[in-house]
Amino acid sequence: MVKNMIETVKNFIKEENLIEKGETIVVGVSGGIDSMVLLNVLYNLGYKLVIAHVNHNVRVESKDELIFVKKYAEERNIPFESIVLDKIDGVNFQDKARQLRYEFFFDVARKYNSTKIATAHHLDDLLETILMRISRGSNLYGYGGIKPIINYANASIIRPLLCVTRSDIKEYQEVNNIPFMEDNSNLKDKYTRNRYRHKVVPILVEENPNIYQNILRYSKQMYLSFDYIRKKSKKLFKKNNGEINNEEFSSLDDCIKLDYISYILEQNNVPCSYNKILQIKNMILSDAPNGYVKISKEYCFKKNYANSYVTRHIDVIDYEYVINLEESVTLPDGSIVKFTRNIENSREIYLKLCYNTLVLPLKIRNRRDGDYFIFKFGKKKIKDLFIDMKIPMDVRNKVPFVLDANNNILGIPGILKGPKDVVDPVYIVYEVNDNDN
Secondary structure, eight states: OOSOHHHHHHHHHHHTTOOOTTOEEEEEOOSSHHHHHHHHHHHHTTOEEEEEEEEOSOSTTHHHHHHHHHHHHHHTTOOEEEEEOOOOOSTTHHHHHHHHHHHHHHHHHHHTTOOEEEOOOOHHHHHHHHHHHHHHOOOHHHHTOOOSEEEOSSOEEEOTTTTSOHHHHHHHHHHHTOOOOOOGGGGOTTSHHHHIIIIIHHHHHHHOTTHHHHHHHHHHHHHHHHHHHHHHHHHHHHHTTTSEEHHHHTTSOHHHHHHHHHHHHHHTTOOOOHHHHHHHHHHHHSSOSEEEEEOSSSEEEEEETTEEEEEEOOOOOOOEEEEOTTEEEEOTTSOEEEEESOOSOTTSEEEEEEGGGOOSSEEEEOOOTTOEEEETTEEEEHHHHHHHHTOOHHHHHHSOEEEOTTOOEEEBTTTBOOOSOOSSEEEEEEEOOOTTO
């Protein structure tokens, strides 16, 4: 048990540099025992406080809790802000409610020019969170559980009670006769956290009463390790403009490799499982010069010779169009191909042909298995030609092939050029649509 709760929290705030002198603290207060004790401790430490209360509009007791917290604030002349959430449907209630709750807390912080938002997470919450993440699987950051402070652009979330246990909080509440409202949902084992709380944690505490301090040290070591690795990932990300240099990647330590991939995914707002991250790592390290791993309906992690990166996933759609002189066609990816006697500028991607020798009409299509091009020295498979030229896989799949009426491949704009000597020149101009990247 903590002998002096207020002194313990005061020292923890100082050790972790959670609050600066004179700061206004927005305190998330539900009315439950944890948040009411946090409010009382911070109040007794003399901090300037603002109470932020969220009515999740789920339980019938929610209205009573709002009234209770508001009255408590008014009696102590503490500014009070509240919000009633609309009904949240669906299986992701907890995640959505948490998102809306913190959005409200940040709004309150902006209103009162505060940069600190305090929540009542304690050592039992830390232990339960770590156990659940180990059970479900996570990354190094996730295995750390709950940080004492998380810094965001405009405000930080702080956890001043992350130095005391649930039993410490209960004892403090009883000794100081702090009012609170019981949330009966905390007693039901239908929630995963409650099952860990009621069935797993008591066994661990019985095995080792010092487990709370051990788990706090474990969490801190995890976050220190993660912060060191993440600094390396950020440096690589900046150096390589958000991509991976495949040659450089192979020389990195495995822990950096995995976090570097994770960081790129995070920066692109693409969630990904650990197994997918391993799959991406193995793809990058493979001997294959090209490849991709589909990571969502929209995105894939693509490898193209020297680099790997996140891009929108586009299914390959076979296409074939007949094109006449001074006409244009729009390809499935939005690119445009024009058959014309004139080019507007020399920077355009084009294929130059001799009109007098063409067997019309010309056709535009993407590649097919077995495609080959006839040179003066003989024919060569397009696949081998692409490999020799190190053409990225995504370019191979969408670049337009130009064929004559006899299905002979005449060239590929920007890649496979036609004859040098042209008497009556015409051009196949390729206007690339890069919006899919």
